[in-house]
Amino acid sequence: xxxxxxxxxxxxxxxxxxxxxxxxxxxxxxxxxxxxxxxxxxxxxxxxxxxxxxxxxxxxxxxxxxxxxxxxxxxxxxxxxxxxxxxxxxxxxxxxxxxxxxxxxxxxxxxxxxxxxxxxxxxxxxxxxxxxxxxxxxxxxxxxxxxxxxxxxxxxxxxxxxxxxxxxxxxxxxxxxxxxxxxxxxxxxxxxxxxxxxxxxxxxxxxxxxxxxxxxxxxxxxxxxxxxxxxxxxxxxxxxxxxxxxxxxxxxxxxxxxxxxxxxxxxxxxxxxxxxxxxxxxxxxxxxxxxxxxxxx
Amino acid sequence: xxxxxxxxxxxxxxxxxxxxxxxxxxxxxxxxxxxxxxxxxxxxxxxxxxxxxxxxxxxxxxxxxxxxxxxxxxxxxxxxxxxxxxxxxxxxxxxxxxxxxxxxxxxxxxxxxxxxxxxxxxxxxxxxxxxxxxxxxxxxxxxxxxxxxxxxxxxxxxxxxxxxxxxxxxxxxxxxxxxxxxxxxxxxxxxxxxxxxxxxxxxxxxxxxxxxxxxxxxxxxxxxxxxxxxxxxxxxxxxxxxxxxxxxxxxxxxxxxxxxxxxxxxxxxxxxxxxxxxxxxxxxxxxxxxxxxxxxxxxxxxxxxxxxxxxxxxxxxxxxxxxxxxxxxxxxxxx
Numbered sequence: 001x002x003x004x005x006x007x008x009x010x011x012x013x014x015x016x017x018x019x020x021x022x023x024x025x026x027x028x029x030x031x032x033x034x035x036x037x038x039x040x041x042x043x044x045x046x047x048x049x050x051x052x053x054x055x056x057x058x059x060x061x062x063x064x065x066x067x068x069x070x071x072x073x074x075x076x077x078x079x080x081x082x083x084x085x086x087x088x089x090x091x092x093x094x095x096x097x098x099x100x101x102x103x104x105x106x107x108x109x110x111x112x113x114x115x116x117x118x119x120x121x122x123x124x125x126x127x128x129x130x131x132x133x134x135x136x137x138x139x140x141x142x143x144x145x146x147x148x149x150x151x152x153x154x155x156x157x158x159x160x161x162x163x164x165x166x167x168x169x170x171x172x173x174x175x176x177x178x179x180x181x182x183x184x185x186x187x188x189x190x191x192x193x194x195x196x197x198x199x200x201x202x203x204x205x206x207x208x209x210x211x212x213x214x215x216x217x218x219x220x221x222x223x224x225x226x227x228x229x230x231x232x233x234x235x236x237x238x239x240x241x242x243x244x245x246x247x248x249x250x251x252x253x254x255x256x257x258x259x260x261x262x263x264x265x266x267x268x269x270x271x272x273x274x275x276x277x278x279x280x281x282x283x284x285x286x287x288x289x290x291x292x293x294x295x296x297x
Numbered sequence: 298x299x300x301x302x303x304x305x306x307x308x309x310x311x312x313x314x315x316x317x318x319x320x321x322x323x324x325x326x327x328x329x330x331x332x333x334x335x336x337x338x339x340x341x342x343x344x345x346x347x348x349x350x351x352x353x354x355x356x357x358x359x360x361x362x363x364x365x366x367x368x369x370x371x372x373x374x375x376x377x378x379x380x381x382x383x384x385x386x387x388x389x390x391x392x393x394x395x396x397x398x399x400x401x402x403x404x405x406x407x408x409x410x411x412x413x414x415x416x417x418x419x420x421x422x423x424x425x426x427x428x429x430x431x432x433x434x435x436x437x438x439x440x441x442x443x444x445x446x447x448x449x450x451x452x453x454x455x456x457x458x459x460x461x462x463x464x465x466x467x468x469x470x471x472x473x474x475x476x477x478x479x480x481x482x483x484x485x486x487x488x489x490x491x492x493x494x495x496x497x498x499x500x501x502x503x504x505x506x507x508x509x510x511x512x513x514x515x516x517x518x519x520x521x522x523x524x525x526x527x528x529x530x531x532x533x534x535x536x537x538x539x540x541x542x543x544x545x546x547x548x549x550x551x552x553x554x555x556x557x558x559x560x561x562x563x564x565x566x567x568x569x570x571x572x573x574x575x576x577x578x579x580x581x582x583x584x585x586x587x588x589x590x591x592x593x594x595x596x597x598x599x600x601x602x603x604x605x606x607x608x609x610x611x612x613x614x615x616x617x618x619x620x621x622x623x624x625x626x627x628x629x630x631x632x
Binding site: 132136142145231281 | 323440588615
């Protein structure tokens, strides 16, 4: 039975093509795996975590990790100054980090893409106005602006996320606008306009899909930036508030014990580093796979 | 060149006004009555309240308030701190040299290590050394620097006892601040061991602050070098029989440095953001720690003025980088 044996080779689907280039970057694949494992751990935190992340235990304060003298089963990574199990706190903390990354990227990217599209299609004065406002936001060091915004809004995880989304958003505006300006002069856009496409259709259906590659790469970058910045705000006491098991807040709470109990400081930071590293590795792979300039074909 | 200069200055002015507007809005956006917030006094009587209202100009229309604020800022009037009762302007410039000293040391460290690392990685593309250097750079780029600082303290201050944990110099030494730069002042003081102590205090904070810019510079240098190395004139230089060191070091590097210089200039904002964390951890008496402390003390005039001055500092550096860039690369000027 020979049904559809075509003689010309079919063009691989976009996804298959993407995967082909992404797979070539070994680091990116490792990053993807690590990221997937962390997501799984975060989702299953309730099931895997041996203890309640905020339950204190006065009889087991500052226990070292299992492999050191004095470590006690089942506190695999030891306990903090209040006797809370570090592994359980880390697993639950992973949820906050991913939650933060997703919310910040969605808020910053949605806002940034819409404003960037408007700037790209708007009359010149509006474009200039929008870009000046973005320049103004970018002249503040991001963490400082986020700190001040949190001071205005009040310290909490939500406000920290909102502040960081505002600070990261100009990057999306710039990228989207730049991409729109290159696409706008192309023939397919002109023909869509001639065919009578409305402005909204032109923006979101005709042009936007062709601007997505750099935005996706930026999304990966700001995902890791968001995790770092929220942890930094938590560390400064301006993010998630105790007893939330957020990684940066965990570091802040254990700072005074650094010279006595290395593990209370080491593990939360290591968790941040590994997560951010995995996402950045993926980001590099995404860039290689999506940036046509770098494609070797 | 004059036209380029003017066009750059033209974009500077509206951005400056915008930045001033943000710091103006900040104190009015805080929860609570801005007059009570700004007075920083408790149990204000209605008479006193009205007096303050007039004193702060809140009885004026909002655009006049902003105009007064803007003209005040241009004359260096940024209000006085609630806590120290000193003008914000004076406090900023008293602390600024500490941040500048730390940032300069960090950026020098980042360039001295980052640029050669990027060149080596580019010339050994795909080899083991390239992979090792770039993996290290990616780790540095992903590093939560507040944690990195704590780790270095554990190892070098706690376990080895090589470096002090906080401050700019040992309390044993006391001398007048001529320049505000501890390295220079300690040398000028002529006291035995003062300079050594200042250097020891600088090492860990500089390493911490340099980490992220170093990684960025190394990555940028590598990719700029790779781009340049595939150009025709490099092939010509090689074909002429020039030594590889000369081709890489002179022909390629000079052109590859243009994007690298931009990255170095743009990392000023990153440095200042990093300085907030680094100074807080190492109790380094600079702008970053001052801002964080003021936020916690609710010393709002300081937060307002500091926010503005930091943004202006970043803008000025970016402007200078833009102008230098035009100077190095005539192609940019003509556009």
